Amino acid sequence: MNFPSKLIEDAVNEISRLPGIGKKTALRLALHLLKQKESVTESLSSSIMKLRSEIKYCEICHNVSDALECSICTSQRRDRRIICLVEEIPDVLAIENTSQYNGLYHVLGGVISPIQGIGPDELKIESLLKRIENPKDGEKVQEVILALPTTMEGDTTAFFITRKLKELGVSVSTIARGIPVGGELEYTDEVTLGRSILTRINYSAE
């Protein structure tokens, strides 16, 4: 593609480095920005800049935060006896948006993957165990919910952490895997359907 201006070319190259944005979309966005008031591009540009340079990570749960401790960890309304363990930050957002969970979180920052050279030491496992051993405000953690991906790496990580947690006498659970709400039985893959039968919920036992 030929560009009439080096400035446009630079902007298109930078914008098209974003995931899911190709050269054509980047050009469309650049030309859109050209038509906007200077204040619009200024605030876009500065918010992107600040996002990366000023962001902090919560010292307790490793979620993104504006302060040293995030709003979930410091909230008095959350149930401090439950910790939900997730792989990445977007997972926290996803669970928060369900409004079904009122406990705390812990972001591992990945899963154990020998192929990619990620061992337990690269993850925030040690800080999770410390959190449970020495609860900051004295309230003992009773349950850790594993919300890790259902990949081999996720399962390995879950197995590793479950063993560590059981030594500390904490109850460990995992989120249910099964057919999505509204999903059709006949179109569900066999692994999911198989799991949903194996991990069926027995109402009479409740």
Add this chain to the structure above:
Amino acid sequence: MNFPSKLIEDAVNEISRLPGIGKKTALRLALHLLKQKESVTESLSSSIMKLRSEIKYCEICHNVSDALECSICTSQRRDRRIICLVEEIPDVLAIENTSQYNGLYHVLGGVISPIQGIGPDELKIESLLKRIENPKDGEKVQEVILALPTTMEGDTTAFFITRKLKELGVSVSTIARGIPVGGELEYTDEVTLGRSILTRINYSAE
């Protein structure tokens, strides 16, 4: 949507103001940027900033440019006897990418639209006429190709400009409208198909 950080919320709000990008995509982009090195977000942010603040418009053809006169207008390799008239800057890029045109351009900056309050004076019509009356380097403009949109506004503008140009003794042509290359006759809309018959090319006359 709840955001764990004001910085993320700001960035998502700003990014989602771009056309075709919703809140979900904006969040995905913001979280992607968080994972990148600071230099990546810095260069993205500064290229967006520079794009708007440092861009210039060519004094002759009103296309975007790095200097006061754009690279097309100053090029010695272009045919200075033909001017292609387009509505907006992306149209120049689109025609340039065909590599089929070697003349100059003129960007109108819109089309006549009484509903939106855009009259001939809001467009760069006067500067086009001046360009033709007083050619900068003495070479007379012989033809103006109209590459305006096929809307009512585009047709009005074309009609208005054609009349003015004929007074100056310039030949006026318009780009062909017809069935796209590879397009199927039976799926083409009637207006396009009708036009392609009315404006058919007579080989025997050549």
